[in-house]
Amino acid sequence: MTKTSNRFALALALGGLVLLPACGETADETENSGATLSNGSQTMAATLGDASDLSTINDALVSSNLMGVFDGVGSYTLLAPNDAAFEVLGEAGEKLLTEEQRPLLVGLLRDHMLPGYLRPEDILSAIESQGGEVTVTTMGGSDVVFSSEGETLTVAREDGKSATFVGNAEAATNGVIIPIDSVLAPQ
Template sequence: MFNRTWRSLALVTLPASLALAACSSEPGEAPATEATDRDTVAQAIASAGNLSTLSGALTDAQLAGVLDGSGSYTIFAPTDEAFAALGESGQLLLEVEQRPLLVGLMREHIVPGHITPDAIRQAIDAEGGPVTMTTMGGGSLTFSREGDAISVSRDGTNSATFASEGTEAGNGVVIPIDAALIPQGATNAGASDETGAAAQ
């Protein structure tokens, strides 16, 4: 799940960080919202007001069932505005023909475990700099902070900022982000496939 630095740090500090995040927060910081006990990550996403595109994408990618299960996951959830910012080429990713690509891209937004923004913030502070986690898809997400704001980048390329402190569900955490972690080449590939199909 984590790289060497983050893994060793997590074994020592993450349980304490999670306990601290559940009990308190720094002045001026809003703690993660707690969903009802029966809410799963998938349910928390479906009931959020600004994650409807993601909810549909997870269903299309057949990942909603995973996020409804007993395993614990944290998802860095692009908002509806983040998906809209991808434009027409981004919308092509939601087409049936692009489903294998969509599955891979969605897996890069998910990491195993119950990890709150406050725990990530404390890990960055303890490490004295960025920390990295391994995604469900095998890629890497790197987290850094400037003041209270936390940024996440995928494989050192495109990045997003946490849009809120997120929601703690019964089986994980939903953390909205202001951009989709989708490489430019992926959306271009979707558009190229569509153009090629139309030309045949």
């Protein structure tokens, strides 16, 4: 199946899900779906600020001036590398947060941002309905490929760099934050 038809199928599978939070979903309904709703009224920016294992991505979004995107009314999904994922980058990860590296940081972060409200179970459902991988274009213009092995979801860049979904996704009023175990940096 081609990338175009995979994208079309993902759009169809997820099209009705983008507006779910605006339709009065309750915390109990969300708990059963695999994502936890912070308090039903927090934006992604506030939810990310409260997440204990995502402080580095929070700092990176603030440093890059992209945090305002997650405080607005748009609907996004953030593939959020956890703190351990940034630690693996070592000194290179620390340099990313400097003023001089801001353009590089912005590009890297945009490749972790997806349009729409995509919960992990929605992605898994799209993979299952396609009988294999599903490709999505990031806000940075790169393609990422979602795949699964059982209930384990992974996301990979076109160059082969991949990450596994870890922990619980956090649903907010304007999107979903999905923790991943690696920074999807170019090879």
